[in-house]
Amino acid sequence: MQAPDELREVVETSLAELELDGSLGALTEPMRYALAGGGKRIRPVLCLAVCEAAGGRVEDALRAATALELVHTFSLVHDDLPALDDDDERRGRPSLHVAFGEAVALLAGDALLTEAFGLAARCERPEIARELARATLGMIGGQHLDVTGADVPLDALHRLKTGRLLAAAVGLGLWSAGVPEPQQEPWRTFGEELGVLFQAIDDVLDGDGYAAELGADGARRLALDTAGRARERLQGLDADTTVLEELVDGLAVRTV
């Protein structure tokens, strides 16, 4: 079993060595800029860890995990655009449209999303591309609710906007490990708890969302309760889930 930090290294290597389509030409430069932005790589690490815990090998899930990170990166590039969140910075660097212009950022995001599905289409299980597409649509639907200020409960919004891709990290790990659908349910319940945990801490750090609704202490309490439930879900599984428990603990105490 590989520890979270080792899995993160595997992901970084896969992203650094990722072959991009030859006809993209100079567009690969902004794409690599976006991919090299660091970040916690939570989704691909979770995907690899679930695969290994469920009896697969890390390399079985590497394409799916990389595709997930491509989708996540695409979403950051487009969300930062002036038409959406209009963020000039991303992880301490100029965001993509600031560094390369808006037209290039738009196209680079489109290309990252397409590369993700190109990778997913080269995974052995067709369910992987299908689940990745559904999760991406959920994420986009959530972003649309957010942007249009629709009157929906905060947890419904989060379940789409961040929850769907995190849940897909678990799902893609399971398909990669060859876990049949009827046995996936308890793992997926864990993934849902993890989504809430991730978002609650995110909101504490950003001072919005749950932190605005429940206060910082309330949001932190929600995170701790959810982390406890996530750990319980793991303990109920007939599998070595020590690495996944480490991931839960890491998410619960993260400060960035």
Next chain:
Amino acid sequence: MQAPDELREVVETSLAELELDGSLGALTEPMRYALAGGGKRIRPVLCLAVCEAAGGRVEDALRAATALELVHTFSLVHDDLPALDDDDERRGRPSLHVAFGEAVALLAGDALLTEAFGLAARCERPEIARELARATLGMIGGQHLDVTGADVPLDALHRLKTGRLLAAAVGLGLWSAGVPEPQQEPWRTFGEELGVLFQAIDDVLDGDGYAAELGADGARRLALDTAGRARERLQGLDADTTVLEELVDGLAVRTV
């Protein structure tokens, strides 16, 4: 064998009845607005016609054909955005960002692209999603060349920007009909000629590209020569290609 107009009806019905992911919520409205914009549906009709000519059934290629039109529609929505071509009209109606705002148009484009790959992932042959991804990347690479004003020959630009998706229409029709890869080559050569034909006429109608380079008459001559070669390619195939010949003739004389 169904005539081009009948195939177009099949495509319109498929687009009108297309199920969009439930979590997209109100974002489905601008997506349907974009899809209902009419247009010649050349790519999906070509895909269905190739499938039928190559011995398959129209319904075998319907998902792939619909996915192609979704990719094409996504590209129009994003290309019209202020950051790219900044077009306020599309097919006689306000373009999507004029009708729904820039944020929604951006997200609707992303969702159309994702729905395309969701559909492709439900096709029987995994090659379909792979080829669709490669063709989409080529198209995006071409748009990037165009936007950045890179110094590349016009035909290289067109081969990417419009040629790749037209070529994929042929490719996806072949995979859908179950034509093995070694036997696809002559069909694919036809697809390349068709791409040049399409673009030459497009440029005659818009007064740019080949028409700017060769003059309107020069571009029209290029189109007629290419149509002739496309017909020759068809006649060299051991298949009933009457519908495809009709498509070539239709493209060669089109005025919109």
